[in-house]
Amino acid sequence: MTMITQQTWPVPRQRDAGPVVRLDGVSKAFGEVTALAEFDLEVHAGEFVCLIGASGCGKSTLLNLLAGLESLTEGRITRATSQPAVMFQDPALMPWLTAARNVELALQLAGVGRADRKTRTNEFLELVRLGGLGDKRPHELSGGMRQRVALARALASASIGAENDGPCLLLMDEPFAALDAITRDVLQQELLRIWRATSPAVLFVTHDVREAVRLGQRVVLLSSRPGRVVQQWSADGVPESALVGQINARLREVIGCHGNGSG
Template sequence: MTATIEQTPRPRSAASAVRLHGVGKIFGTGAAAVTALHEIDLDVRPGEFVCLLGASGCGKSTLLNLIAGLDEPTTGSVTRTAARPSFMFQEAALLPWLTAARNVELPLRLGGLSRAARHRRAGELLELVRLGGMHARRPHELSGGMRQRVSLARALAATGTGPDGPGLLLMDEPFAALDAITRDVLQAELLRIQAATGITIVFVTHDVREAVRLADRVVLLSSRPGTVVREWAVDDDRERLHGEITARLRQVITSHAA
């Protein structure tokens, strides 16, 4: 099953939503130190969908944490001009005692919005992710795909997307635990939602086909220490691009194993 969506190209500013210059990250000290990232240079434009691709352990998740401001780089600088970022993970991580609507309202409540404003915005976001009739359901009453939709709505609420302008969404393999059909549908839904909101997305994956389907640009990281090996702008010839990126990824993995 393949869900399709028409997208209207959006003009993008030349300014960066996120800029990383010479970023390195070392964990530990002395002989026990581990260099996770080395000399990362990356610009993400407002409204752009960038996929970070690489083998397990190459530092993709560490890079997301640096972009989010959850950790500081050891070297280099991270500059973020987009609205506040939010995360979406492989697990939905919903609060089981709250309804879908209340889970979406949580970051709005922490942000100081009134009850009426929270209720209205949560309703809008649940409609956006096609769960308008599920606002009173608790997580155990929802399928895995539905829980991820609620998680996406909550992440969008946390970014400030809406009257304050598009935000920054950081996604760490959010569909990896889903079955193939649900993953396919949610990938198409994510494209629809990005087209509707103009949000900037940085998306971590190890799946080349997923990266080529979703991204405006694919960034390949080397094995540890992670650094940018190459970038590709995604064009209409996705099958050719899939083959090219897969071959380059295999080279990266093989050279590391050697």
């Protein structure tokens, strides 16, 4: 197993050290459309939280607010870290750069010295099991490999946030949705391995209830638009099939209420 050095991940990683992010009464409107309303949520240090809900319920909008890509309409967002790292469904790699340079760029923009960032880049590529492939360009890699590069880049960015602020937050917007089932299953297990090694707080958006239960310590269901927290489940110690059934049943209720005009 790849070791994470103090240089690569520079602060002690402690779970349950308090909220990394807290949302109080957050609302977001786009003109006449209200995407989120009176949204309350906390994510604690080292916690893995999955957000699920019907299409258009505001999950991606929520991540954009947390990443600073959108401004909220009402409410308050409190973060214990200045800048979360973000990973999207599209790996968004620069095609003219090698895998290593795509990862290294996050460190370079943060002012990390050349020798130091090359060492860290190699360690992050090893962590996502791409050691020896740093000289490949995105078109030479499979879809799953490109997402591994994107994950390494997000972790590199998160390591800088951890170095500057303490706890770190990784925002993931359906990062495996475009992959085939086998690759998606492999990367889910890889993400859990990496999370256990580095312990960032993770807020993971997905439409797949089974994926949410498999990955998350906590699963949060959002209502149909405008998005609010409807119910939360702890995944610890609960059989996967039973929890998937419970959440799917509640999700159908939420969608049905919305379709009947009562939600």
